[in-house]
Amino acid sequence: MAKPYASELARLQETLRWSASTDIESLKNAVKTAGLSPLSAIGSGGSLTAANVLAALHQSFTGKPGLVQTPLEAANANLDVSVSQWLLSAGGSNVDINAAAVSLIEREHRQVAVMCGRPGSPITEICERHPFVDLLLFPPPAGKDGFLATNSLVGFSALLARAYTSVFDPIASWEDVASTVEPFADSSSGRVESWRDAAEVLWGRSTTVVLYGPSTKIGAVDLESKFTEAALGVVQLADYRNFAHGRHHWLAKRGQETAVLAFITDEDRAIAERTLALIPTEIPIAKLEISGQGPAVLLGSLLAALHVTGWAGLARAIDPGQPGVPDFGRKLYHLNFPSKGRKKASEVRAKSANAAIERKTGESIRRLEERKTLSHWQDALATFVGQLQSTTFGGVILDYDGTVVDTRHRFHPARPEIVAELEKIARSDATLAIATGRGVSVRKDLRAVLPEEFWSRVFIGYYNGAMIGTLSDDSVPDGTDEVCPELKDLAEAFATSDELAGSAKQTNRRYQITLEPRQFMAENRLWDIVHQLILRTGCREAIVTRSSHSVDIIASGVSKTNVINQIQERLPGRQILTIGDRGRWPGNDYDLLNAPMGLSVDEVSVDPMTCWNLAEPGQRGVAVTRNYLEALEAVDGGLRFRKGTFR
Incomplete structure (x- = not known):
């Protein structure tokens, strides 16, 4: 961890260039999903500043709330599952962020994303066990930070700003942002030298009041974090108007030990100058001018904070990159995250059943108990599971996108472990069918992974059941673009x-x-x-x-039920198992999963008789499909779930 702070500042330009050129398609896709809902950004230490960056960008570009939380807050917050949960960690190894990740994954928020700088870390291993999580790996070129977050923080912040700009403001040029910000990363540039000269007045006072406007809050937040973590001095934060609500009184009583640092931009210059003009003349004031707009100002204030931290370290003979960690500090860092203890096997089973009921009802178990409706749903679940366990299936019909392949990778072939399960079905006495909204691309993808010997036995319902043919049939779909x-x-x-x-x-x-x-x-x-x-x-x-x-x-008349009907005509009197991901109306699997034996790997309908999601807590999508299919075993006449499945 010992790493001179100056050596980290020297690589800021390299980090910015990397953030402008590295591939961010996965990040853009994750940001696009996040844009559909409010967002909670979670981090510890230096990553808490990155969380502030994410929340600020989300709110600015989408108009939806962005909440900042520590891992302890996030693990105990009661937020609706529609809120996107993003966890940021450069190293991915601290106990707090990992515990929060597990907690949030088990709550099955619509989106859980993890942005990390180290492959193979504990948090990436957690994500790999829960493939629905958006794992966003971006190892910065400068490697691991020293004691304070520097290049990882700048890298993450710039990548996020670039992604939000690309998705929500495609007309904007990231090159313009990068050219504005680059001089802020160069310690020898004229702008940074002017900041250094202005900051000289701060070092004779032990306390610094940092004043900022809406666009420079990130720099202020990071200054407080770094001054505290490296013991460089006391920092108090206030925006220009909140400073007027009592916080100015500190200067009246403690003015002799206090200086003021003011971030000033074009958009807040008027209020900044009027505010600073009223501060007593004996209080030293350092004015740091940040040019640019939007993301450029945000990143500029962050880079200014990094430089100020370095100058404070020089003035106070503390290297912020290696300030020395006391033994009690190490012990504090490695304390276990508050947990609820190990659960008995019966509690684990109850947890899975409760998760299925909460997905179905949209209510907590506690609320259902209070309303005295829990027993109704428990009975409905038990009846459905009992039917699954006692049925021999003559056919299995699966949705494709989101069920056989991950939607994020829907133009890639199915993964080998899923293909193996499809082959198992095709090899059994049961009939395998796919019901998809797509056309010929599914035929091509399935032919690429399934042996040709099975093609004539696999049925595909294209365009949501509008056209049905076997995998071996080149004439279906016909590919016409002339609508009916x-x-x-x-x-x-x-x-x-x-x-x-x-x-x-x-x-x-x-x-x-x-x-x-x-x-x-x-x-x-x-x-x-x-x-x-x-x-x-x-x-x-x-x-x-x-x-x-x-x-x-x-x-009208086109539906995935057409696929069910055709398979049932081939197998009169036999039961059909249907599996999909969009079972809630108006999802395109609603009809498919409204069949008597409909299993969802994600969204469910409100019908207590069918369309249940029986996945373990914290799983959805293709991983659940795999679990369902692995639990099926070939028997005479078709397939059955192994004894004890879903119990």
């Missing part, structure tokens, strides 16, 4: 819509129109526009469903 008469007027209305112009990609098939956002677009926005146009055209022959990546408009 029922959807023709609607397809034309979408194509000429001012509301959709440039914001959504339209793909026409005979019985289906698919709309996919080109850039970020809230799901509800696209959904509302589609319904508005349907009402405007007076179309009564369309059904609208959502998949994990698009809105599908399908002709």
Whole structure:
């Protein structure tokens, strides 16, 4: 950990160049998902500053709240599962962030993302056990930080700023931001030298009041963190207006030991100058000018804080990169995170059952007990599980995106462990079928992974069941982009819509129109526009469903139940197991999972009779599909769940 602070500052420019050139597609996709909801950003120590950066960017670019929490706060907060949870950790090894990660994963928030700088760390291993987590690995070129977060913090902050800018402001040029910020990272630049000269007045006083505006809060937050962690002095924070609400009184009573550092930008210059003009003349004031706008100012204030920390260390004979850690400090760092103790086997089983019920009801077990409805749901769950356990399945029908392949990697072939389970079904007495909103791409992907000997025995329902054929059949789907008469007027209305112009990609098939956002677009926005146009055209022959990546408009009579019906015609009197991820209306698996034996790997309907998600807490998606399929064993006449599954 001993690393001279000056050597870390010397690599800031390298870190900024890396953050401007490294591949951030995974980060952009995760940011796009986060943009659909409020966000909680979680970090400890220096990563708490990064959490502040993330929350500020999220709020600024999406207009949705961004909350900053420590791991202890996050693990004990009662937030709706729709809130995106992001955990930031450069090293990924401290007990607090790892415990918070486990807690949040088990609560199954709609998005859990982990941004980490070290592959193979404990937190990345946790993520690998829960594949639905967005694991965002970005090892900075400067390697591990010293005692204080420096290059990892700048790297994470710049990557996040670049991702949010790319997703939510595609017209903006990141090159412009980078060119504005780069001189702030150079200790020998004129701007940084001017900051150093201004800061000289601070070192004769033990306490520094840091004043800031909305765009420079990050620099202020990081100064407080670093001055405290390296014992460089006492820092008090206030924005220019909150300073007027009593905090100014510190200067009246403790002025002789206090100096003021003021971050000043073009947007807050007027209030800054009026505020500073009223401070008693005997109080030293250091004015740090930060040029630029938006992310450039945010990053500029952070870089200014890093430089000021270094100058404070020189003035006070403390190297912030290696200040020396006392023995009690090491012991404090390694204290165990507060836990609720080990659970008995019966408690683990009850936890899984409770998770299934909470997914189904959207209510906590405690609330259900208070309302005296818990026993109803427990009985419904027991009945459903009992039916699963006692049934021999003649066929298994699976959704594809989000069920067989991860939606984030939906244009990649299915993973080998899933392919092995599909082969097991195809080799058994049961019939394997896929019901998907996609077209010929699924046929190509499945042919790439399944042996040809099985192709004639695997059925695929393309375009949400509009066309059905075997995997060996080249004539299905037919690939035409001429929509059926029922959807023709609607397809034309979408194509000429001012509301959709440039914001959504339209793909026409005979019985289906698919709309996919080109850039970020809230799901509800696209959904509302589609319904508005349907009402405007007076179309009564369309059904609208959502998949994990698009809105599908399908002709009346088209449904994934068509696939169920065709398989049942082949297997009269036999039971069919259906598995999908979007079982809640208007998800495109609602009809598929409304069958008597519907299992979800994610969203569920409110029907107590079917469409349950029986995954272990903290799992969803393809990992759950694998667990379901692994629990099936071949028997005469089809497949059965092994005894004890789901118990």
